[in-house]
Amino acid sequence: MEQELKAHLKKLMASGDVAGIIALKSERGMAKPYLFADASELECLCLTPKYPMASVARLLLDEDGAARFAIVCRGCDERALRELAKRHQVDLDRLVIVGIPCDEEMARECACPEPFPSVVAVGTKLEQWEAEDIGAAYRAMELDEKLAFWKHQLEKCNKCYGCRNACPMCFCKDCELENALWVKHGRLPPEFPIYHMIRAFHLAGKCIACGECQRACPSDIPLMVLNTLLREDMEELFGYVSGTGADAENPLYTKEEMQ
Amino acid sequence: MKIGVYVCHCGVNISNTVDVQKVISEVSALPTVAVCRDYQYMCSDPGQEMIAKDIRELGLDRVVVAACSPRMHEPTFRGAVEAAGMNPYCFEMANIREQCSWVHEDKEQATRKAADLVKSSVARAALLEPLNSTEVPVTHAALVIGGGIAGIQTALDIANSGYPVYLVEKDPSIGGHMAQFDKTFPTLDCAACILTPKMVDVARHPNIELLTYSEVESIEGSVGNFHVRIRKKPRYVNVSLCTGCGSCATACRLVGRIPSEFDMGLGKRGAIYVPFPQAVPLRYTIDPEKCLMLKHGKCGTSPKCVDACDRDAIDFSMTEEILEVDVGAIVVATGYKEFDPTIKREYKYGTFKNVMTGLELERIFAPSGPTGGKALINGKVPKKIVFVSCVGSRDKRIGNPYCSRVCCMYIAKQAHLLKEKIPDADITVMYTDMRAFGKGYEEFYERVQKEGIKYRRGNAAEVYEEDGVLHVRAEDTLMGEPYELEADLVVLGTGLEPSDAADAIGHMLHLSRSADKFFLEAHPKLRPVDTVIDGVFLAGAAQGPKDIPDTVAQASGAASHVVNLLSKDVILAEPIVAEVNTDVCAGCRICEILCPYDAHAFDEERNVMTINKAICKGCGSCAAACPSGAIAMNHFRDSQIVAQILEVI
Structure with missing residues (x-):
């Protein structure tokens, strides 16, 4: 899925539609949130561990008044962005959501109610999923x-x-x-x-x-x-x-x- | 900190249930309390002087009065401490009457609660901050919305006091419902004779700008400074050229083919019309929904009205105009509409032509009405007449539990007028309870009964037709027996509902409605013409069903409040308002959604919320909802409230 995503993002970047891509970058065996502005950097992109990307988008959008960004989003990230938008903390028109699904293991770990975003750009979402009732x-x-x-x-x-x-x-x-x-x-x-x-x-x-x-x-x-x-x-x-x-x-x- | 505490006996209202001396001894022990005294009537002059003397001599920082509800006497005591040189917002009131002595019987427990309430107020008083009112300039002009008798009277009273008035009426003429009546109860004055001179006065008054066929589009601002946009609908007739001669109306191809709203659909008009001959202004209006020229762009070879008009007053190219005015005060006089009895299917209104409403019958009586004042119902003189009262009033099933207050009397009047016109008529009034409460009303009711009009208690169950004759089935609740009457005419004593215009106007001004959907006054007894919005007043049936004398009285009352306001150059704005700490505000805009008064405005540039102090009513919704505590409610800060709560838990 990672390779497929990188290819997808390269295309997106080439289209000139976005100023950068918000995703995780692998560095010295660790991951950090990063704004990819150059296609060559995408080689270092990684998908795990899970990270609250919506917070990154909120801070970044605040910094730059007009630019549009793509953001690699899991189900939870998309939900967070939506709630933030309702409170005027992010402008969804300035974000291109690149949806990725979580695998079963990750979904189970979070007891996630919906481990995939509304539109899945790469990867396949879990066909059958019922979250554990933690209450x-x-x-x-x-x-x-x-x-x-x-x-x-x-x-x-x-x-x-x-x-x-x-x-x-x-x-x-x-x-x-x-x-x-x-x-x-x-x-x-x-x-x-x-x-x-x-x-x-x-x-x-x-x-x-x-x-x-x-x-x-x-x-x-x-x-x-x-x-x-x-x-x-x-x-x-x-x-x-x-x-x-x-x-x-x-x-x-x-x-x-x-x- | 030196706090003075004053416990009131309220005669015996408090001291009968609360041991005042015990409260005093407990409160005196508090370290912040410098003095604690009691008095029989703290609100009286000696009581107020006791407080003033202590402020002057002991140098008190805060004053707490334990007495009745602050709604009753907070203004009194704020005034008293201010006169003695203390900031009025350093005053705090503990309610030990409504919330203690009046609702408890056990003296010991009531005393404990009273002491707790006073201690709690002392804790809050220590944290109160002095606040200062800001001065707001007043625009010396008023807006009156609605040109019925309420709006007319209000406008005249304000204008006579020397202030400019904009009187806005949605219809082509002022006059309202009163203009539709033939005679008024109980004096049987001719409605037109007493109303039309006032209408003329309005039109001629140098201080009144009459804006008929116009609607209020938007209202911004607050007391003293409202900015109003008024939409003048196009009449398609140049009013400065039109002389009201009526040649155009006679010439119109559609003359006598369009149901007249003024005649409740019983009479007919043309596409160019005046609602009634005494209309003010007496200027013609073209109905854009009906006029062939306006609807289809063609009226024969040429529009007949244009040909008939010597003055070239007709102008099909006319468009609506927006007028912007600034006023300091607004009176809402949007009146009522008649209840639509089609909902009450058992009375078959709309099915049988001989079932009509009170207002329709009113037009039959009118000399200028569709029958020229003759008592003809669908061409015939009715001999058997039944009135049904409370149609759309005192009826929980249809959601109108209230009494419409005028129906009993207008039924009595109409029964009398019918009897006068048709002496051999057999008239029965089916009533729920007879309400003849006004001056001369009971006497009139008695007179009508003596004229041979039969009153039977118990309302009609249904109206049906058999062999071409209407029957009304009812139960006589005094005799305890069902009965039926034949009728040539059934008159429904339809009740009153708020006019349709009330929705939009109420929304624009953020006015509250009471359960009956009429506008809510600020206080049901002591502030019947005020609303909770400063600078906005109520007149007439917009506030609740009313007869003409009450409407006129309230209209004059509203006018006096307006004049009171306009006579000042500046007013003091209440400092108990919410304030935003813009350093903390994250711009989530939740407060904006919750504000009932539109006092919030978002500053896009700084990405923070701002609050217009002049509009804010200090309700505190925003401060409570703000997740980051960026909004502080003056005089009700979290710290002040928490101190107060901690003292009683």
Whole structure:
């Protein structure tokens, strides 16, 4: 798939349609996000590990006021871009999405709800895919068990802000998690459950289930359980699945006609 | 920090349930509290003076009054502390009446809650910041939307006070529904005789710019400074040339072939018309939907109206014009529309010609109407007449649970007028409850009954036809028995609904509606002509069903509020507004979606949101929704609210 993708991107670059391609570059055995501006560099392009590309696009588009870029996107990246666009953080008209599918192993690792973008440019998407229900064990608990579960899990938090830093949906310049009015400074673990509660509130209707927060967490807090429950609530209560097309309005940001 | 706390007894309203002395002793112990006193009526002059004296003598930084709801007396106390030299926004009020003494019985618990509420207010007061109002200049002109009796009265009152008024009416003439009536209850004054002189006054008034056949296109800005775009629809007749002679209307090929809106479709007009002979302005208008020339570009060999007009006033090339005006205040007088009874299928309106609405019958009575004032229904004099009340009112099934307030009386009036014209008529009124509440109304109702009009309680169940005769089936709820009546004429006492124009105007001005869909006043008792939008006032049936005396009274009330506003050169803008910290704003624009007043404007260049202080009403939606805390609500900052909450949990 990698070779096929490189060929595809070379063609795209030659067309002159884009100023560069946002993708991962392999360097000394490591991978880093990179803006490929020259076809010759594409030899170093790599696809793994998974990386939140939407955040890269957001920062890059901010830097250059007019240029159009191509971006190599997985399903989660595309979902993230869509939600960011709804919040005016990226301009989708300035991005050419080059969709790639995830293989079964990657999809399983993320328990991804949809491990492929809407249009797959190269590769073949999984024909049959059903994500693991990571909320199942939690839902089976009694109420007091649920409380005990979170008390135990959130006690592990050492407030490294990794979950927030990795999250492609976090774009605020000042973060309420650093506001001492809500989350007291110099206290570990943070007061239960305010830190994670704020994140949960901010991610309702926003989390696109990429799993970056959980991967970033050094304390192995099962953040995706919380996020999965949030996504379920949004769908059940409001019929909204975040990451869907631009015409799907976020119900939390709509107002009823004044009574 | 020196905080003064004042606990009010409110006569015995508070002190009956709350142990005021105990509250005082608890609050006095707080380190920030410099003085804590109680008084029988804190809002009274001695009460206010007690606070003022402490501010002056003890040098208080903040004042907390524990009494009634701030909706009741916050302005009173803000004024009092300001007069004593303190910033009015350093005042805080704890509600221990509506939210405590009035709703609790247990004295001990109520006292504990009152003490908590006061402590919570003290915590917030310590974090309050002085705020300063900014001055906003006032444009000395007003806009009145709607040219019915409400708009006419408002416009005249404002204009007579010396301020310019733009009166906008969507129809070709002012007059509204009142112009369609024959007589008015309970005095039986001829409607035209009392209305048309006012219409003429409007047209002649040097301070009124009358804009008929025009609609408000958009409104921007806020109190004191509204910018309004008005769309003048083309009449296709040059009003400065037209003399209203009517030769064109007589000549029109379509004369007598188009149902007249003014005559509720019972009379006919041509494609060039005036709605009624006393129209103001008495200038002709061509109906673009019907005129052969405008629709097909051809009217015989040449348009007959053009041939007939000596003044060359007809101009088919006319296009709409946009007029832009600046005003300081706006009065919404968009009135009502008659309920469409076709929804009430049991009454067969639209199926049988002899079932008609109150407003249609009104045109039959009118000397200028389709029958020339003769009581003829489809060519015949009706002898058996049934009135059905509450059609479209007090009816939850169709979503109108409210009483339309005028129907009982207009039915009584119409029954009287019919009896006068047809002395041997057998007239029955089927009513739900008789509501004759106005001045002289009960007397009129009694008079009508004495004239032989039968009133039977209980509404009609259905209207049906048998052998060419209409029957009305009903239940007499006083006798407890069903009965049926034959009828030559069934008159439906149709209720009132907000006019169609209310939707667009309400949207432009961000006006709230009450459950009945009429515009919502700022306070149901004490501010019946204000809206929650400063500088926007209500007059007449736009605010709720009303008879003519009430409409005129409210219109004059609205005018006095407008004049009150326009008499000032500057007004103070409320400083309790939201502010954006542009260093923090990430430009996600969620706040913009949520603002009910369109106070937000995005700065594309800097990629940040801005808030127009003059438009912001301080509702706080944006501040609550901002994910990064970039928006602060003055006077309700997170820190102030959190301090207040922490004190009670």
